[in-house]
Amino acid sequence: MSKISAIKGVIARLPVSDILDISSFIANHVQNQAVQVALTKRSQTMRCSACIQCGFACLVQWGRANSGTQRFKCRNCKATFGATTGTPLYRLRNRHLWAKYLGLMTTHIPLVKLREQHGIDLSLPTLHRWRHRFLTALIANPAQKLAGxxxxxxxxxxxxxxxxxxxxxxxxxxxxxxxxxxxxxxxxxxxxxxxxxxxxxxxxxxxxxxxxxxxxxxxxxxxxxxxxxxxxxxxxxxxxxxxxxxxxxxxxxxxxxxxxxxxxxxxxxxxxxxxxxxxxxxxxxxxxxxxxxxxxxxxxxxxxxxxxxxxxxxxxxxxxxxx
Missing domain, CATH: 3.30.420.10 (Ribonuclease H-like superfamily/Ribonuclease H)
Known part of the structure; x- marks a missing residue:
């Protein structure tokens, strides 16, 4: 019997409350992995691009951030940067909550309810700052012109x-x-x-x-x-x-x-x-x-x-x- 089948058998014998806890844990884990995949993909794109400070096209790997994503250093201006540098996500902590927060922006939810009903236990000033960091990316008008x-x-x-x-x-x-x-x-x-x-x-x-x-x-x-x-x-x-x-x-x-x-x-x-x-x-x-x-x-x-x-x-x- 494979490990996955054994895990499924154990879960099937658990009470409903434990199964709901496991489901919530898996959903949060999937969201965390999605954020990590997005940051890793951006790191791979930055590896082949020019320096965001001086435009010099020669970057070297420069360790890893605490989150595990690759950082780079420019050989010309010596600037260092990572996957979130220059984006609205720069220096935002609690990355495991980003995807959940963004998913709840489909409709307007008061910031207090984000804490009390949806488990995003951050301060109200932080939640307000997150909202406008994310909304900054939605201001730009589309590239295609109006027609018809x-x-x-x-x-x-x-x-x-x-x-x-x-x-x-x-x-x-x-x-x-x-x-x-x-x-x-x-x-x-x-x-x-x-x-x-x-x-x-x-x-x-x-x-x-x-x-x-x-x-x-x-x-x-x-x-x-x-x-x-x-x-x-x-x-x-x-x-x-x-x-x-x-x-x-x-x-x-x-x-x-x-x-x-x-x-x-x-x-x-x-x-x-x-x-x-x-x-x-x-x-x-x-x-x-x-x-x-x-x-x-x-x-x-x-x-x-x-x-x-x-x-x-x-x-x-x-x-x-x-x-």
């Missing part, structure tokens, strides 16, 4: 300095009274609201960026590199989109919100409105407001959830491969 039927619109969020102690210390980050929650103090799109430009097509590709203002030059400069020629841009009455269409060789159609189209071709921007509602629900309700400096992190998070892309080990591999 494109919807574009802006969404405004009130400025937030959540966590700032500036008002208490006499150094206000913004010239206004501090607020617990609520809307902007002034009407219109002043400096108390932040515009975010979003554009998507029917293939599910989503581009998004935070704008400094809503001037035509700002919208056009951000959107022109996203658009493939001979596409159809659907938007509201903002003249910036018509200018983008003319500069990229596209057709432009003005549609009305909430009218089911409002034009002869029955086109609308309903998909982008629905996406903005999802982002607003994540930012203002489920997260109860986020700091403006983190706003695009949450847009990247919402985009990945909307596109039904995997988290967990798949996202970990993408983070390591992107740097």
């Amino acid at each position: 039927l494109i919807e574009a619109d802006e969404k405004f969020f009130r400025t937030s300095f959540k966590g700032s102690r500036g008002w208490k210390r006499g150094a206000r980050p913004q010239d206004r009274k501090m607020r617990r929650r609520g809307g902007a103090d002034q009407r219109g799109f002043g400096d108390q609201q932040v515009p975010v430009l979003t554009a998507l097509d029917r293939s599910g590709t989503i581009f998004q960026t935070q704008l400094p203002d809503t001037r035509w030059d700002s919208i056009g400069g951000a959107m022109k590199p996203w658009v493939e020629a001979e596409s159809m841009i659907c938007s509201d009455g903002n003249g910036a989109y018509a200018r983008v269409a003319g500069q990229t060789g596209c057709e432009h159609m003005v549609v009305k919100k909430g009218s089911g189209g409002g034009n002869t071709r029955n086109l609308s921007i309903g998909r982008i409105d629905a996406y903005h509602r999802d982002v607003e629900n994540l930012v203002n309700r489920r997260c109860m407001g986020v700091g403006t400096r983190y706003l695009m992190n949450y847009f990247g998070w919402a985009r990945r959830i909307t596109q039904h892309k995997p988290f967990g080990n798949d996202l970990l591999g993408e983070i390591l491969a992107a740097y």
